[in-house]
Amino acid sequence: MALVRDRGQLKLGLRLPERRPRFPPTATTTTTTTTTTEYETVQVLGHGNGGTVYKVVHKKTLDVFALKVVHADSDPMMRRQIFREMEILRRADSPFVVKCHEIFEKPDGDIAILMEYMDAGTLDSFSKNGGVFTEQTLANVARQILNGLNYLHAHKIIHRDIKPANLLVNKNMEVKIADFGVSKIMCRTLDACNSYVGTCAYMSPERFDPDSYGANYNGYSGDIWSLGLTILELYMGHFPLLASGQKPDWATLMCAICFGEPPSLPEGVSDEFRSFIECCLDKDSGKRWTASQLLSHPFCSSSSSRQ
Known part of the structure; x- marks a missing residue:
């Protein structure tokens, strides 16, 4: 097995922006004098956005981790995104957010984030590899x-890119939010959050067209719209705003999201499931339920008893 890139010494304790979310003081990242040479590569899990994610094993303990490496020559915007992700991950302390164990910075400028490994990949890959999402399973996933999201929103964090590919899952069907590169840390409650970041297919109507749907909207509701589309997609087996197999483009997506009717579930589902999706996909962001409210929705609140 090949070692992760070169054997250069790394330094820890990265300097981060001064403004930080008010996470609990117990949410910290290990800062021992470790280098990536202590880990051995098992396989490449994915590429993209100027970096690579590896499955690695600690040579002494044989513990398995995911190692995200962002290369020094990557796009400056990607570098800013990775520092934003580091700021959030190193302080997040929730069993529903992927755990960050250590952060390394190499002398050549590469940055590596050592995270917990989720052995079933993402909800997107799980679905494409034949995983079946029944209504009962999705109730647990949504919860x-x-x-x-309730944890992040309580700490003034908007994810802005909730989608199946950014939700990790293990073989026990434990689901964790990941990939905070385009997240926004809200410094004030009324900060605007209507920039065109994230995956446009999962953007809410007010993100696509703030003039028609209200500028300076409550950004947290955008995450709820994305959640609704995600759950609907997993149930239907294809992106719900387009026909199965249709390739999306910006204009088609904008028309579907801003001018079309909100997508709905097919016949045969429970009233609770249909109501849950409607509470997520209301085009009026002010009427969308919050994460806290949705946790008490009958679809989610009874999910544990359905398993």
């Missing part, structure tokens, strides 16, 4: 995501 876990909402617990993660």
Whole structure:
């Protein structure tokens, strides 16, 4: 097995922006004098956005981790995103948010984040590899995501890119929110959050068209819209705003999201499931339920008894 890139010494204790979310003081990242040479690569889990994610094993303990490496020559915007992600991950302390164990900075400028390894990949890959999402399973999935969002929103964090590919899962169907590169840390309650970041397919109507749907909207509700689309997609087996197999483009997505009717579930589902999706996908962001409210929705509140 190949070692992770070169054997250069790394330094810890990265300097982060001064403004930080008010996470609990117990949420810290290990800062022992460790280097990536203590880990051995098992396989590449994915590429993209100027970096690579590896499955690695600690040579002495044989513990398995995911190692996200962002290369020094990556796009400056990607570098800013990774520092934002580091700021959030190193302080997050929730069983529903992927855990960050250590952060390394190499002399050549590469940055590596050592995170917990989720052995079933993402909800997107799980679905594409034949995983089946029944209504009962999705109730449990939705409850876990909402617990993660409720934690983040309580600490003034908006994810802005909730989608199946950013939700990790293990073989026990434990789901955790990941990939905070485009998240926004709200410094004030009324901070605007209507920039075009994240995956446009999962953007809410007010993010696509703030003039029509209200500028300076409550950004937290955008995460709820994305959650609704995610749960609907997992149930239907394809992106719900387009026909199965249709390739999305910006204009088609904008028309579907801003001018089309909100997507709905097919016949045969429970009233609780249909109501839950409607509470997530109300085009009026002010009428969308919050993460806290949705946790008490009958679809989620009874999910533990359905398993």
